[in-house]
Amino acid sequence: MRRIRLALAQLNMTVGDLEGNAKKIKAAIVRARAQHADVVLFPELAVSGYPPEDLLLKPDFIDANRRALDDIRKETDDIVAIVGFPSADDYDIYNAAAVLQNGRLVGEYRKHYLPNYSVFDENRYFGEGQESPVFDFGGDIVGVSICEDIWYPSGPPQWQALAGGAELLVNLSASPYYRGKPHERARMLATRAADNVAVVAYCNLVGGQDELVFDGGSMVFAPDGHMLARAPLGEETLLVVDVSLDEVFRKRLHDPRRRKDVELAKHFGRIVPRLEGEPLRGVSAREETEPREALVAPYPDDLEEVYRMLVLGIRDYVHKNGFEKVVVGLSGGIDSALTATLAVDALGPDNVVGVRMPSRFSSEGSLRDAEELAVNLGIRLLTISIEPPFEGYLEALKEVFAGREFDVTEENIQARIRGNYLMALSNKFGWLVLSTGNKSESAVGYATLYGDMAGGFAPLKDVYKTLVYALATWRNTLPDGPVIPHNTIVKPPSAELRPGQQDTDSLPPYEVLDAILRLYIEEDYSPTDIVAQGFDPTTVERVIRMVDRSEYKRRQAAPGVKITPRAFGKDRRLPITNRYRSRA
Ligand SMILES: Nc1ncnc2c1ncn2[C@@H]1O[C@H](COP(=O)(O)OP(=O)(O)OC[C@H]2O[C@@H]([n+]3cccc(C(=O)O)c3)[C@H](O)[C@@H]2O)[C@@H](O)[C@H]1O
Ligand SMILES: Nc1ncnc2c1ncn2[C@@H]1O[C@H](COP(=O)(O)OP(=O)(O)OP(=O)(O)O)[C@@H](O)[C@H]1O
Ligand SMILES: NC(=O)CC[C@H](N)C(=O)O
16 A cells, blocks of 8 residues: 655744744654654745745845755655755756755756736746656655646646656645635645646645735645645644555546646646655555544634634734734724734733823723723723823914814824824834724725824734624624624724714715725726626715825835735735826
8 A cells, every 4th residue: 555644844934034944844854754754845935934025136045045955954864855945056046846855855846837916026036947847756756846836727736747647746835815715725726636636735834924924724635636634724733644646546547537638748848857766764664554534624714714814914923023012002993993902812912002092082982992992802001192292283383374274184193193102102112013004994095194004014904994893793702702892893983083073974884985995906897897886986986086096105004914815015006106097
């Protein structure tokens, strides 16, 4: 019985921490070997972290990666380790996977399909791989590919299976999260396994990196497409699973499709060399009879999935940038309440400080709601009035503003005093400021530059207001009881920057706004097409005008966790200076 044991090291790497990453990789190899794994897999560019961006333009960075890989190679006695790293030859650099065995580099695979859409920029850095080698370990044939390669029905994994005879297809990935993507990946990988009649093992990165969060969710599929194993969402794990390569051979005898398709792969001139390793030395070389049962981790529902990814994104941003504590302005409103709750779930209550900053327009109810939240979360709450500096500003500007009405200018001064307070607390105590703006506000520019937009990280940046409500309501169902005050959820949203102000004075109701925004921002629907979905033409026109006009604000905004297929930031690049207007 040809059974081999795979270990998928779903690890949280840090970009640029080559020593730390190498140490983690070596520790995982030791653990995999202790469990008699034959092959251990790591994520894409595990050594450098992903995405390393313009670090890849530094020759010393490339050299340091090679040295870290050499260090890892020495740790590979009795095991095959497949490790992602940026590789160089005399000609170019490549997004590569090193196949290491018994202290030797058996060979490397270079990624063919370099993604250059959405948040990806790989053509900026890497040359394309030209060969799709398979690795022969005493008759066990393994095809190696990297992330995007396996998203193509006809790509390196297919050529390796058809023209190279690979029975096990492994893929090293750094596939960032958006809502629902874990299920999309599972569907795609099941199809690859069934179409190529091969075992597919997919090892994904986990953790946050600036605006991206990687959910992990590494998986293994049998040659009939059913899931054999799945790692938990958002956690570091060594997922160990036994797979049968005899099963692949048997199934292929019953499924003759490859006899026709192999000609196709050859026809396209795909180069599939066979590189010789040594026979595997894990379970496959032992007398074990019973396959070990693998974990198929349960997956959370939609809202929990998003919530957990936001928590992971905050935790990693804060810790990987050397902070311990964060500070959040608590207005008694829903955005600051959800931001503070996420921060507590990410960092613990001792590492989150809330600040109430009342003005003459703050209602008693808002102050109470902020206090109730702080008590429920068990966080420290400071109260610092903005009245004295606000008075000071009004006085200082009285003469120049003589004869002018109270307007958005004075509203923004309040928001800017608050931003200033929060940054002062940050400077004095080293607390990172979390700004609370959501995607709906950021879309239409409903936020004050250098005011409530001040801050280092914006957890809700890619969360529409309607989803803010849904997440807050979901969080309140957890066993630690409702933490977000009921009143915060049910009261009409208001910035409380002038008497009786409500968000709906300036914006359409959030259900309408968010629906229009999603079509315009994520789908690039034209105004005519949005109106055809049943929205009022004047509202559509106004919303689109606000979105287009606010590009300058978004460019100055703090980074935040991407959770939708198209977030602001690298994912949506529009000129600020721009006369084009989509019209109905
Ligand atoms: N293309 C461009 N490139 C660079 N800068 C540009 C610009 N166009 C305007 N500007 C600058 O931007 C300024 C306007 O921006 P800004 O000063 O922010 O002010 P503005 O956008 O006029 O006002 C802020 C809006 O956000 C709302 N708000 C504030 C605070 C909290 C909340 C909430 O509920 O969360 C809502 C508030 O009610 C108001 O509608 C202009 O005076 C100009 O200096
Ligand atoms: N009185 C206040 N005390 C402390 N922070 C405040 C206060 N008012 C506003 N802020 C801060 O500024 C952010 C923007 O708040 P604002 O009330 O203007 O709009 P919002 O988008 O409805 O946010 P929220 O739902 O949190 O109220 C708040 O989330 C909060 O961090
Ligand atoms: N790193 C990559 O190649 C990622 C691309 C891929 N399609 C994904 O998002 O999963």
